[in-house]
Amino acid sequence: MMKGIVKKFPGVVANDHVDLFVEKGEIHAVVGENGAGKTTLMNQLYGLLKPDEGEIYIFGKKVSFSGPGDAIKHKIGMVHQHFMLVNNLTAFENVVLGMEPRKGIFFDRKRAREEVKKLSEEYGLFVDIDAKIEDMPVGMQQRVEIIKTLLRGAEILILDEPTAVLTPQETKELFEILRKLKQSGKTIIFISHKLNEVMEISDRITVMRQGKATGNLITSQTNPREIARLMVGRDVVLTVEKTSREPGEVILEVQDLWVKDNRGLDAVKGVSFAVREGEIVGIAGVAGNGQTELVEALTGLRRVEKGRVLFRKHEITGKNPKILRDFGIFHIPEDRLRRGLVTAYPAYFNVILGRHMMFPFSKNGFLDHKEIRKFAEELFERFDVRPRNVDLPAENFSGGNQQKLIVARELSFSPKLLIVAQPTRGLDVGAIEFIHRTLLSMRDSGVGILLVSMELDEIFSLSDRILVVYGGEIMGEVKPEETTMEEVGLMMTGHRLEEIRR
Ligand SMILES: Nc1ncnc2c1ncn2[C@@H]1O[C@H](COP(=O)(O)OP(=O)(O)OP(=O)(O)O)[C@@H](O)[C@H]1O
Ligand SMILES: [Mg+2]
Known part of the structure; x- marks a missing residue:
């Protein structure tokens, strides 16, 4: 007690x-x-x-x-x-x-x-x-x-x-x-x-x-x-409206990609797919079926064994995260503490991580703290990061607010392609609603989004197309309005779409 x-x-x-x-x-x-x-x-x-x-x-x-x-x-x-x-x-x-x-x-x-x-x-x-x-x-x-x-x-x-x-x-x-x-x-x-x-x-x-x-x-x-x-303190509704939208040109193309896991075993086995502008492609699957390795390979954090990755027809296979960012490819990582934040640094520094050498944050090689703070304060307001204290070290924010910090940062880069893993993990219902609305509005403005999530509800309500992975392979591709949770569930446990629909 x-x-x-x-x-x-x-x-x-x-x-x-x-x-x-x-x-x-x-x-x-x-x-x-x-x-x-x-x-x-x-x-x-x-x-x-x-x-x-x-x-x-x-x-x-x-x-x-x-x-x-x-x-x-x-x-x-x-x-x-x-x-x-x-x-x-x-x-x-x-x-x-x-x-x-x-x-x-x-x-x-x-x-x-x-x-x-x-x-x-x-x-x-x-x-x-x-x-x-x-x-x-x-x-x-x-x-x-x-x-x-x-x-x-x-x-x-x-x-x-x-x-x-x-x-x-x-x-x-x-x-x-x-x-x-x-x-x-x-x-x-x-x-x-x-x-x-x-x-x-x-x-x-x-x-x-x-x-x-x-x-x-x-x-x-x-x-x-x-x-x-x-x-x-009020009623909450947990639904976001998704308007239909014709996607544009192919922005990301993955061809016969092979990636190994930490133990040296094949984790991604010859995966091919494409993401177009203004489209959210969801990757559904039980954790541990190659999603982590796939995302790491696409974001330059893990070696590609075989296969190619193209961004607007330019080969970007194996390029490092800095180069990918220059292309406009951004990443919301699933492991926020290991990959997402420098926890001992103040929040205002964390929100510009990855572009701290760029104008207007850096002038003549010096960080412009005033400029950065101003920017961070705006982001905090927009993404409702609490408390509104940009000087607080990242580690002193609650778990959910740390996640909001990362999401705010990555979405504020004006990405062209977003690779998003478990974006709402640990968030409360209100924050989930906000992130979902933000992702959809980015899609509507033409951003291509690859969304990896273990939450089937999230996959269903955001994706235009769903790819289901199992054992490092794609079991099938479906549209949310043309499938059911059961069908996706079957694919997640290793049944191919052709088998199920036969
Ligand atoms: N060491 C600290 N220094 C300063 N502020 C802190 C510290 N630890 C927590 N806080 C603040 O205390 C408040 C409560 O945080 P707490 O981590 O308990 O929230 P929570 O309910 O667990 O949230 P979540 O669901 O996001 O995990 C937050 O505003 C947080 O920023
Ligand atoms: Mg907590």
């Missing part, structure tokens, strides 16, 4: 007298818009931040944490919005990092392994414990994080937007795990922007808006509409 929690940052009251009552053995959802204060609240429960005011009680006992170590002692575990695993270690090494059980003075690997194995079987957390983190799909990385908390004795588990990065299948598996954890008496705090998930998995819900707790609901007695209203 948290009572009257106040947490201020310079210029923002992130938590304003928030009460959170969580009962033992329940799954408690915390929802709210980007920047509402959810992560901040949880970071205080996990000892990462100290409340300015308020009290925290764990199993009825008043506590005061001066670090996560204290929280762990009180059986609290947290899986963060951005994972904190060490990429080049194995799952097992990550799990035991910092808590190696000792046998004499030596690290007892054998015992630790057995414990990890026991835990993962008990809760259905199947994890290849000898694989390196960087070679794992995110769903599995997340399970490693969960095992890590369980091994440290967690009875209360905080999961900050665990499903934002998961495929529908992985989400289903995670929910199975959460149910098992609940059955065994564990308490779970679950943060999500997806109200259907909240309805499915939670027992009770705390709603936050602008730092305050605005609602305390019993899931079985509420509905998504009511939750959304408490979140944003």
Whole structure:
């Protein structure tokens, strides 16, 4: 239980007298818009931040944490919005990092392994414990994080937007795990922007808006509409109008493209397609079927093994990102922390990243900070990045607002071709609506857009054509108005369109 929690940052009251009552053995959802204060609240429960005011009680006992170590002692575990695993270690090494059980003075690997194995079987957390983190799909990385908390004795588990990065299948598996954890008496705090998930998995819900707790609901007695209203203070409609439009010339052409993954295996196997001006081509598929490698190859971040990429008939195969930008090709990456932001730098610098050497931001080799700030302030206003503080380091923005920063930057370059991966991951409903409208208006003004997304709803409502990938190949091409979710779903699991329609 948290009572009257106040947490201020310079210029923002992130938590304003928030009460959170969580009962033992329940799954408690915390929802709210980007920047509402959810992560901040949880970071205080996990000892990462100290409340300015308020009290925290764990199993009825008043506590005061001066670090996560204290929280762990009180059986609290947290899986963060951005994972904190060490990429080049194995799952097992990550799990035991910092808590190696000792046998004499030596690290007892054998015992630790057995414990990890026991835990993962008990809760259905199947994890290849000898694989390196960087070679794992995110769903599995997340399970490693969960095992890590369980091994440290967690009875209360905080999961900050665990499903934002998961495929529908992985989400289903995670929910199975959460149910098992609940059955065994564990308490779970679950943060999500997806109200259907909240309805499915939670027992009770705390709603936050602008730092305050605005609602305390019993899931079985509420509905998504009511939750959304408490979140944003008004009714929300989640539909965007797409006008029909004749696309123009071919702007991107991909011919028989082959790309390898990190392990040196073929990830993209002879893919060919085209994107025209004023058209959104959606790539649907379960994560891990070559989309990431395809996007990286097209944006100059990964080697092309074979095949060609043409931009308006110019060969651009294997060109570096800087040259591609000069052509007018921009990219919204799926991994915002690794590829999208220099997190320790102020936001105003991050929004010009990639063109900081250009006029008007750079004059005679010096950055014109005043000019850049002015530009950043305009972008913040247009894209509703909160808080409106361009001097704040990128890392101090909430997860969703970091994403808005990147989207704002890339869309403001006046792109000719946009390669967009998971653009609305971690965004609240209002922000999703805004990004969708912006992408559609860019399409209407003639920009060619390649959209990779795991959200089928997003693919359906934005795309003019949908390509479905499976195992690094295209299973078929369909138009959203001429297909169904079922048909696309079948292709996503490896059935070719010709087979299905035969
Ligand atoms: N270290 C910090 N320094 C300054 N401001 C911060 C810091 N951490 C968070 N904030 C601010 O506190 C507010 C709440 O952020 P928080 O991360 O808790 O939001 P959230 O509800 O988790 O949002 P999201 O859904 O986008 O993840 C935001 O305005 C954010 O910019
Ligand atoms: Mg957050």
